[in-house]
Amino acid sequence: MKYLDEYRDGELAQQLAREIHRITTKPWNIMEVCGGQTHAIVKFGIDELLPRQINLIHGPGCPVCVTPLEMIDKALEIAARPGVIFTSFGDMLRVPGSTTDLLSVKAQGGDVRIVYSPLDAVKLAEQNRTREVVFFGVGFETTAPATAMAVFQAAQKGLKNFSMLISHVLVPPAIEALMSSPNCRVQAFLAAGHVCAIMGYEEYPPLAAKYRVPIVVTGFEPLDILQGILMCVQQLESGRAEVENQYTRAVRKEGNQPAQQILGEVFRVVPRKWRGVGEIPASGLGLSAAYAAYDAEKKFGLVDRHVDEPADCLSGQVLQGRIKPHECPAFGKRCTPEHPLGATMVSSEGACAAYHRYRRQPTEAII
Amino acid sequence: MCLAIPGKVESITGDDPMSRMGRINFGGVVKEACLAYVPEVKVGDYVIVHVGFALSKVDEDEAQKVFEYLKRMEELDELKEDGWDERPHEPSGGSSVASPHQKLP
Numbered sequence: 001m002k003y004l005d006e007y008r009d010g011e012l013a014q015q016l017a018r019e020i021h022r023i024t025t026k027p028w029n030i031m032e033v034c035g036g037q038t039h040a041i042v043k044f045g046i047d048e049l050l051p052r053q054i055n056l057i058h059g060p061g062c063p064v065c066v067t068p069l070e071m072i073d074k075a076l077e078i079a080a081r082p083g084v085i086f087t088s089f090g091d092m093l094r095v096p097g098s099t100t101d102l103l104s105v106k107a108q109g110g111d112v113r114i115v116y117s118p119l120d121a122v123k124l125a126e127q128n129r130t131r132e133v134v135f136f137g138v139g140f141e142t143t144a145p146a147t148a149m150a151v152f153q154a155a156q157k158g159l160k161n162f163s164m165l166i167s168h169v170l171v172p173p174a175i176e177a178l179m180s181s182p183n184c185r186v187q188a189f190l191a192a193g194h195v196c197a198i199m200g201y202e203e204y205p206p207l208a209a210k211y212r213v214p215i216v217v218t219g220f221e222p223l224d225i226l227q228g229i230l231m232c233v234q235q236l237e238s239g240r241a242e243v244e245n246q247y248t249r250a251v252r253k254e255g256n257q258p259a260q261q262i263l264g265e266v267f268r269v270v271p272r273k274w275r276g277v278g279e280i281p282a283s284g285l286g287l288s289a290a291y292a293a294y295d296a297e298k299k300f301g302l303v304d305r306h307v308d309e310p311a312d313c314l315s316g317q318v319l320q321g322r323i324k325p326h327e328c329p330a331f332g333k334r335c336t337p338e339h340p341l342g343a344t345m346v347s348s349e350g351a352c353a354a355y356h357r358y359r360r361q362p363t364e365a366i367i
Numbered sequence: 368m369c370l371a372i373p374g375k376v377e378s379i380t381g382d383d384p385m386s387r388m389g390r391i392n393f394g395g396v397v398k399e400a401c402l403a404y405v406p407e408v409k410v411g412d413y414v415i416v417h418v419g420f421a422l423s424k425v426d427e428d429e430a431q432k433v434f435e436y437l438k439r440m441e442e443l444d445e446l447k448e449d450g451w452d453e454r455p456h457e458p459s460g461g462s463s464v465a466s467p468h469q470k471l472p
């Protein structure tokens with residue numbers, strides 16, 4: 001496929017890897033923020049091409065994984081109500097709540113449906129006026145414009161039976177929270193390309209300056225990731241801490257202005273709990289006052305529900321880069337993709353699931 | 368879930384900028400996507416699509432940059448008299464390294 005296959009060329013990947021080897025003189029910890037990048041790194045064995053001194057830390061950038069337990073529990077409760085059509089991206093169905101998951105609610109008769117786009121949920125609401133249609137809006141800045149448009153269109157169409165359970169999270173506050181933690185080992189960041197396609201990267205220079213970390217906006221294919229790492233190492237080795245853009249074919253400095261406009265209208269910035277990490281100030285999106293009627297938490301009376309995280313899953317430490325997935329005692333034993341204890345084992349972009357899938361046998365099918 | 372992939376815009380329907388839709392071809396698989404966020408896009412352009420929305424237009428010139436960079440790097444290497452003598456150590460599990468020109472799956 002054009003703009004995809006050519007960025008997976010094994011020989012060119014080797015060439016980039018050789019250049020990284022050539023210039024690396026010291027150990028460096030680089031965090032890839034986005035779960036999509038974690039998935040590609042583990043799948044293609046990109047980390048195994050790197051010099052031993054380069055340690056990739058897998059960051060918190062999987063929205064499925066960081067959706068807090070209490071949000072999952074709220075989703076489960078709404079989905080089990082009679083008269084509700086509960087819609088969601090497929091990845092959320094197996095995320096464990098306190099006692100069950102959406103797939104089990106569906107098996108017990110709940111009307112839970114997987115949709116490809118949030119606009120499909122709006123269509124369902126138009127076609128089923130006597131039912132309450134709820135969409136589970138999770139995701140980073142990449143996904144938020146899609147859910148914002150669904151709410152915007154529902155409002156334009158005057159739909160009263162559509163609402164959204166929103167657990168959107170924002171990347172820069174998470175980077176800030178990671179960097180300000182005293183035992184943070186991260187020395188450079190690969191910023192998530194598709195988040196920046198929406199938001200641009202003007203938020204990053206103050207972070208790069210404050211914490212003296214290089215931040216390189218990076219794409220998702222093997223050549224992108226290797227070039228992003230190379231650009232980080234070039235900066236680290238020469239003592240620079242700047243914001244650079246590797247993913248220029250899709251990301252402009254100012255981001256996507258029409259998308260930002262709708263985000264600003266439909267959403268407002270709110271504090272948000274991250275699974276395994278805790279609450280981070282101003283790190284999420286909720287509906288703005290003008291669109292409050294579309295808030296499923298209000299509609300179903302669940303605003304004040306709070307649930308604590310279970311102690312036996314170490315995903316919080318995985319998400320903060322303190323341990324690698326296989327260092328969790330439950331990994332591959334009590335916790336598997338079939339029976340996940342934590343969300344990082346559910347989504348294919350979760351670090352635990354990626355390690356489980358690609359790292360239990362010797363790595364195959366690599367560059 | 369953040370997967371977003373490039374596809375070619377085959378046709379566009381609707382004039383209202385807020386609800387313009389396109390049919391996007393992803394290497395043979397065609398899907399609908401909302402084009403509200405890429406008002407500049409025309410038929411034949413490539414866009415990056417995520418959950419039924421085009422997020423951004425692929426800039427064709429910028430898309431070549433990494434290949435140009437690699438080509439320059441290769442030419443520089445050839446200029447070096449004694450060639451490549453700092454070969455990196457083989458990554459662990461050397462069998463995982465594919466031969467040149469092999470594409471990743």
Ligand code: SF4
Pocket residue numbers: 312313314315316318325328329330331332335336340341342343344345352
């Ligand atoms: S292996 Fe399972 S229990 Fe351990 S951190 Fe990962 S998701 Fe949690």
